[in-house]
Amino acid sequence: MKNDATQLLQKSQAYEHNARISVPGYDILFSMIQAYFRAQLGVHQASILIVGAGGGNELSAWGQFNPKWSFTGVDPSEEMLQIASYKATQCGLDSRVQLIQGTIDHLPATTRKFDAASCILVLHFIEQWQEKLALLQNIHEQLKPGKPFVLVSAYGQRDSEELQDRIKIWQSFFLDVGYPQAKVEDMGKVIMNISFISDQQIEQLLRESGFQHITRFFTSGLFAGWMCHA
Ligand SMILES: C[S@@+](CC[C@H](N)C(=O)[O-])C[C@H]1O[C@@H](n2cnc3c(N)ncnc32)[C@H](O)[C@@H]1O
Structure with missing residues (x-):
């Protein structure tokens, strides 16, 4: 279903409002991840994979102030992607953003490996251990060796x-x-x-997927965040 600009603005504001209540420190979380990526990527051109790009908050938080970063976002939800697309346009990012409706499995086969990746508030929607593992392994596969990855998930x-x-x-x-x-x-x-799943199990999944130097950098209520390297 197509939404007009007013509806998209309202939906985008409602999503942000809800996220900020649900995850205290939500905006700081995005600033911390930006700082981590900047520290790892320097001032060079960089391609960033956003798994669960719906809502577009990664785009608005990181796109505007990092003009050499380009973004490929995947998300199965048409509605959430419409919000992301709306936000990309509002922030003047269209030329640096590609959005794909689907999961990471729907990335074109020709996709070049990424310089960084994020998967924020997605893992807890994936039911089975093996599916969670497959997602993280796939993200690892899509990254250049040693490049940074941030995972944020509910845990417990x-x-x-x-x-x-x-x-x-x-x-x-x-x-x-x-x-x-x-x-x-x-x-x-x-x-x-x-x-x-517990925080120890999430760390185990990251290790089993091949990630290294796993550091928990964020904890807020139901959620925690980890930074690591492919
Ligand atoms: C709570 S939102 C988080 C959006 C954004 N990352 C943020 O932090 O604001 C969760 C998103 O994950 C998406 N999602 C669910 N399963 C997914 C999957 N297997 N791969 C990618 N995205 C998925 C949902 O459609 C939804 O847009």
């Missing part, structure tokens, strides 16, 4: 009290900004549909 031992406590805190963020109690209770049930 399913059914542990520790995770339940963090979910209560996450719910309280939404209550604090005025979401109705009943809606927040439903959100607490819905969040359990995502595929939680």
Whole structure:
């Protein structure tokens, strides 16, 4: 379904608003990743793979102030990609952005290897261990040797009290900004549909996929972020 510019603006603002409640420090997270990529890539031309590019926040956060970076984004959601495309245009990035509806498996066979990659808030939507592993292996495959990768995901031992406590805190963020109690209770049930695995298991997946020098650099509520190298 095609959305007009007003609808896309509203959807983009709604997505950003929600992300900022759900992940306290969401904007700082993108600044930290930008700093990491800058430190690794220097001032050269660089191609960046964005897995889960829907919403376009990677594009608006990193595209505007890094004119030598170009971006290839994959995302299966047509609606989320429309928002990303809208944002790319608003930020004057169209000539440096390619968006592909699909997963990383839909990258053209001729795609050259990337200088950096990110996969932010995607892994927990992938159900099975083997599928998570395949995704990370595929990202590793798409990177030039030694190049940086950032993974951000929800984490937690399913059914542990520790995770339940963090979910209560996450719910309280939404209550604090005025979401109705009943809606927040439903959100607490819905969040359990995502595929939680522990932080140690996420690090194991990264190692099994071939990534090295794995450093956890971010923790916020339900989510954590790791930087590493192909
Ligand atoms: C919560 S959004 C995160 C978007 C963006 N990375 C951000 O941090 O704002 C999750 C996105 O992952 C996408 N997604 C789900 N499964 C995916 C997959 N296998 N490969 C790539 N993207 C996927 C969804 O369509 C959605 O747009």
